Amino acid sequence: MTSTQTPPAPLPVVLEVAPRYSDLDPSRRVGREALVRWFEDARITSLRPVLPLGTPGVGTLVVSVQLDVLAPLRIGDDYRVGYAVTKIGRSSFTSAYTVHTGDELVATGSATCVYSEGHAPAALPASARAALAEQVVEGLAPSRVTYPESRLVRENYPFRYDVRTRFGDLDTNRHVNNVALAGWYLDGLAELHTDVLGYPEGGPLDGLAPSSLHVEYLDEVRFPGIYQLRVGIRELADGAVSYECALFDGPRCLGLADAAGTVRTDEVDLTAAFEAFRMRG
Numbered sequence: 001m002t003s004t005q006t007p008p009a010p011l012p013v014v015l016e017v018a019p020r021y022s023d024l025d026p027s028r029r030v031g032r033e034a035l036v037r038w039f040e041d042a043r044i045t046s047l048r049p050v051l052p053l054g055t056p057g058v059g060t061l062v063v064s065v066q067l068d069v070l071a072p073l074r075i076g077d078d079y080r081v082g083y084a085v086t087k088i089g090r091s092s093f094t095s096a097y098t099v100h101t102g103d104e105l106v107a108t109g110s111a112t113c114v115y116s117e118g119h120a121p122a123a124l125p126a127s128a129r130a131a132l133a134e135q136v137v138e139g140l141a142p143s144r145v146t147y148p149e150s151r152l153v154r155e156n157y158p159f160r161y162d163v164r165t166r167f168g169d170l171d172t173n174r175h176v177n178n179v180a181l182a183g184w185y186l187d188g189l190a191e192l193h194t195d196v197l198g199y200p201e202g203g204p205l206d207g208l209a210p211s212s213l214h215v216e217y218l219d220e221v222r223f224p225g226i227y228q229l230r231v232g233i234r235e236l237a238d239g240a241v242s243y244e245c246a247l248f249d250g251p252r253c254l255g256l257a258d259a260a261g262t263v264r265t266d267e268v269d270l271t272a273a274f275e276a277f278r279m280r281g
Contacts (some may be wrong), residue, residue, distance in 0.1 A: 011082030011098060012135040015042040019075045027206040030073035032213055033183040036065060039097045039109050040179055042083040050131035051115065053172075060113040061121075062178035063092070066142060066214040067109045077101040084137040086110070091121045093132055096140040110142040119173070145214065145258075150281030152253040157230030157246060158277045159195070161188040165223040176221040185215060185245050185257040188229040196273045205268060210243070210261035219254045221247070227254070232279035236271055239264040244279055 017038055025031035040062075044053070052058050073079065082098040092114045099107035115124050124132070150156055163184050171177035186209070193204035221227065228248040235242040245257040263270045 011084040011096070011137060013042060013046045013083040015045055015081040015083065017041075017079045017081055019073070019077075019079070021075065024075055025209065026203055027072075027209065028075070030075070032067060032069065032186055032209065033179060035067055035069070035073070035099065035107055035109070036182045036213075037179045038079075038081045038099065039065065039067075039083075039111060042081045042097060043095055043111065043113070046083055046135065047128075050128045051125070057118045059116055059173050061116050061173065062217055063112050063114055064145075064214070064216045065109065065111045065178060065182060066212075067107065067182075068212045069107050071104060071106040073099070073101070073106050079106075083135070084140065085132050085135040086137060086140045086142075088124070088129060088132050088136070091115050091123055093124070094142070096137065096142075110140075116173075145216065147216070147256055148281075150279075151244065151246060151256055153281055154228065154230060154246070154248045154251055154253070156279055156281030157232040157244070158280065159188075159192050159231040161191045161229045161231070163187070163227050163229050163247075165221065165225045165227070167223055170223055173220075174222075176223065178215070178217060181217065181221060181247070181255060182213065182215050182257075184229055184247065185213065185259070186210070188231050188245060189243060189259060189261075192231050192277065193270070196270055196277075197268065205265050207262060207265040208270075210259035212258075212260045214258045216256045217254075218256065219252075221249075221254055225249065231277070233274050233277045234279055236263060236274055236278075239269075239271075241270075241274060 023034035080100045086096050087094040094112045097109040169176045169180040193208045231245050234244045241263040243259040247255040
């Protein structure tokens, strides 16, 4: 689901959330990574009664997640995370998310997950399929994203940021969790901003964080390991910027991400500096 779609109200599953202090970013608002975690919490709350997620070797693997922030999220407010299923396949399903405070819609999102047994895709159990069908809302499935081969080439991304896996990044599937990986892409963008700004104390300026993030998880990211996160600029126009990102293990691409935000704040305009970081492919 994108911010241009009007979600129904209410969605079948609603999770009440009170932001934690650790959910805040330097702008003193709820960060993007925290929102991806809220989506995961809503999804797992819904799936736990219908899938044997506590069984060793059984789980759900996130293959894509999208987030669109529509308004600032402040710590003093309470939020409702809505969750609905939008599409059910043989072994996969797609879900949509909304975040409200009061009557205001402040964020939307979507995710696609694959059910796995023994770390391999498996057919959804009939009971789970029936339960998921009860949560289906039509008309919210995100458009399928396809990528050119050039996005899989490491050298096409001008900016490099190395990431070392932490043990705390792992989830019950024994690989790096999708929320942590989304955070890696956000860290890579912040590192680019900071590098261009000359490493100001406290990091990049408020207002440069992306308002949208779409992540495609192509392969598992393991512990231990050191990976290259690459970033390039695709579009620069009217104070807006679109980024293309990828995660590599050597030359092998493990994931892709697209993000969009502003390149201009009251303090600085990064348009000219970003020209040097345009994608090469």
